[in-house]
Amino acid sequence: MIGKKTWIIPDGFLQPKSTGEEVSHEAVCVLNLGDQGADIRLTFYFEDREPMDRFLSTCGAQRTHHIRLDKLKDETGSSVPMGVPYAIKVDSSVPVVVQHSRLDTSQEALALFTTMAFPVTEE
Amino acid sequence: MIGKKTWIIPDGFLQPKSTGEEVSHEAVCVLNLGDQGADIRLTFYFEDREPMDRFLSTCGAQRTHHIRLDKLKDETGSSVPMGVPYAIKVDSSVPVVVQHSRLDTSQEALALFTTMAFPVTEE
Amino acid sequence: MIGKKTWIIPDGFLQPKSTGEEVSHEAVCVLNLGDQGADIRLTFYFEDREPMDRFLSTCGAQRTHHIRLDKLKDETGSSVPMGVPYAIKVDSSVPVVVQHSRLDTSQEALALFTTMAFPVTEE
Amino acid sequence: MIGKKTWIIPDGFLQPKSTGEEVSHEAVCVLNLGDQGADIRLTFYFEDREPMDRFLSTCGAQRTHHIRLDKLKDETGSSVPMGVPYAIKVDSSVPVVVQHSRLDTSQEALALFTTMAFPVTEE
Numbered sequence: 001m002i003g004k005k006t007w008i009i010p011d012g013f014l015q016p017k018s019t020g021e022e023v024s025h026e027a028v029c030v031l032n033l034g035d036q037g038a039d040i041r042l043t044f045y046f047e048d049r050e051p052m053d054r055f056l057s058t059c060g061a062q063r064t065h066h067i068r069l070d071k072l073k074d075e076t077g078s079s080v081p082m083g084v085p086y087a088i089k090v091d092s093s094v095p096v097v098v099q100h101s102r103l104d105t106s107q108e109a110l111a112l113f114t115t116m117a118f119p120v121t122e123e
Numbered sequence: 124m125i126g127k128k129t130w131i132i133p134d135g136f137l138q139p140k141s142t143g144e145e146v147s148h149e150a151v152c153v154l155n156l157g158d159q160g161a162d163i164r165l166t167f168y169f170e171d172r173e174p175m176d177r178f179l180s181t182c183g184a185q186r187t188h189h190i191r192l193d194k195l196k197d198e199t200g201s202s203v204p205m206g207v208p209y210a211i212k213v214d215s216s217v218p219v220v221v222q223h224s225r226l227d228t229s230q231e232a233l234a235l236f237t238t239m240a241f242p243v244t245e246e
Numbered sequence: 247m248i249g250k251k252t253w254i255i256p257d258g259f260l261q262p263k264s265t266g267e268e269v270s271h272e273a274v275c276v277l278n279l280g281d282q283g284a285d286i287r288l289t290f291y292f293e294d295r296e297p298m299d300r301f302l303s304t305c306g307a308q309r310t311h312h313i314r315l316d317k318l319k320d321e322t323g324s325s326v327p328m329g330v331p332y333a334i335k336v337d338s339s340v341p342v343v344v345q346h347s348r349l350d351t352s353q354e355a356l357a358l359f360t361t362m363a364f365p366v367t368e369e
Numbered sequence: 370m371i372g373k374k375t376w377i378i379p380d381g382f383l384q385p386k387s388t389g390e391e392v393s394h395e396a397v398c399v400l401n402l403g404d405q406g407a408d409i410r411l412t413f414y415f416e417d418r419e420p421m422d423r424f425l426s427t428c429g430a431q432r433t434h435h436i437r438l439d440k441l442k443d444e445t446g447s448s449v450p451m452g453v454p455y456a457i458k459v460d461s462s463v464p465v466v467v468q469h470s471r472l473d474t475s476q477e478a479l480a481l482f483t484t485m486a487f488p489v490t491e492e
Binding site: 254258331356 | 389399482
């Protein structure tokens with residue numbers, strides 16, 4: 001089984017401003033190399049309020065899912081708040097590999113960043 | 124032997140638009156520090172279709188190869204599809220080290236990102 | 247307990263110039279998934295002078311803190327110097343996960359980069 | 370002892386073009402947390418020619434060194450070639466931590482990327 005069930009991303013931020021054709025956004029990119037679909041839960045942590053832990057998603061077997069955080073809704077219909085710092089914990093029902101990327105078009109040209117999420121080793 | 128035989132990259136995307144002199148592209152950058160050439164297979168995973176697993180490449184001993192994904196063809200002559208999210212598994216016949224980078228020139232100035240691929244430990 | 251108590255970031259630099267609405271800066275992004283608050287000490291290393299080791303911060307339990315390095319003051323009121331290369335060691339009283347990001351607006355459009363910090367394993 | 374003696378960076382490239390005030394470059398950023406100075410050797414690997422292995426540098430104890438690859442000369446006075454893909458192996462006499470970053474100003478606004486180098490575990 002390739003990957004881990006839990007991954008951590010400390011630097012999250014949804015840029016509220018966009019220019020040009022591309023909308024500023026972040027994506028949690030999941031690859032599921034197993035033979036069962038992955039049930040995914042994303043928990044968002046903030047600087048000054050309680051975590052939001054009811055964001056659910058999926059990733060099929062032998063599929064990738066680039067989960068757009070600007071489009072994600074939780075079970076109550078809430079969105080990820082824009083313009084505030086957050087961090088993310090990704091929990092999956094089966095091992096997956098997780099990478100996190102940001103696209104920022106708040107100024108005239110777009111900017112990108114990416115990193116592998118931090119894998120949590122079961123102990 | 125330095126490196127691993129399997130590496131994972133969840134966030135792949137070939138930007139179809141380019142401006143200026145540089146063409147938007149991604150590269151899978153391989154370093155082979157061994158004394159035998161590496162036979163490399165790239166498998167591409169998608170959100171809504173079966174994986175494409177017939178992309179082959181090589182990297183000589185004591186050589187690097189920055190494999191341009193916008194130029195790669197599989198055994199049937201197919202290219203990596205542009206404008207859709209994908210993920211990549213890189214398998215090598217010998218241990219190598221793999222990094223993945225994207226250059227996006229869809230807006231007026233270029234943007235870059237990079238990360239080490241996720242190494243798979245044989246168990 | 248998820249994370250490590252010590253993290254390393256070799257490439258630090260505070261860009262003194264900014265254009266547009268965003269100020270060039272770096273952030274050390276911490277996520278504390280434990281049930282106790284984290285006391286954090288940042289040590290800055292330079293190319294040609296002694297380290298500065300009296301920068302303190304915190305991160306609450308189940309909270310993130312994106313520590314802005316351009317705003318940080320040490321116990322003597324000193325700031326992180328701008329326009330010179332530095333490296334950072336982050337020490338926490340409890341395990342945390344650390345990512346480092348830079349925003350550079352010195353030219354007409356902003357640029358971003360990020361990476362997970364390097365985790366130090368206790369031995 | 371924090372860090373490793375060998376680090377790998379598969380994606381190297383010195384952009385020959387620059388615009389504005391910043392010169393396109395790459396830096397190998399080293400942090401030496403030990404109490405002895407580090408003697409550093411950089412080996413450059415190419416796609417179609419033999420490696421260049423005579424680039425030497427240093428990093429003092431409790432110091433960082435952001436080694437500018439566009440300024441580095443080897444023992445014979447040769448520079449790192451511009452405009453061609455390469456990969457880098459960094460060997461240090463003592464454990465260090467290594468990060469690699471690129472600044473590209475070939476178009477109107479600068480672009481940045483960074484990643485931790487891949488640490489080689491002694492076996």
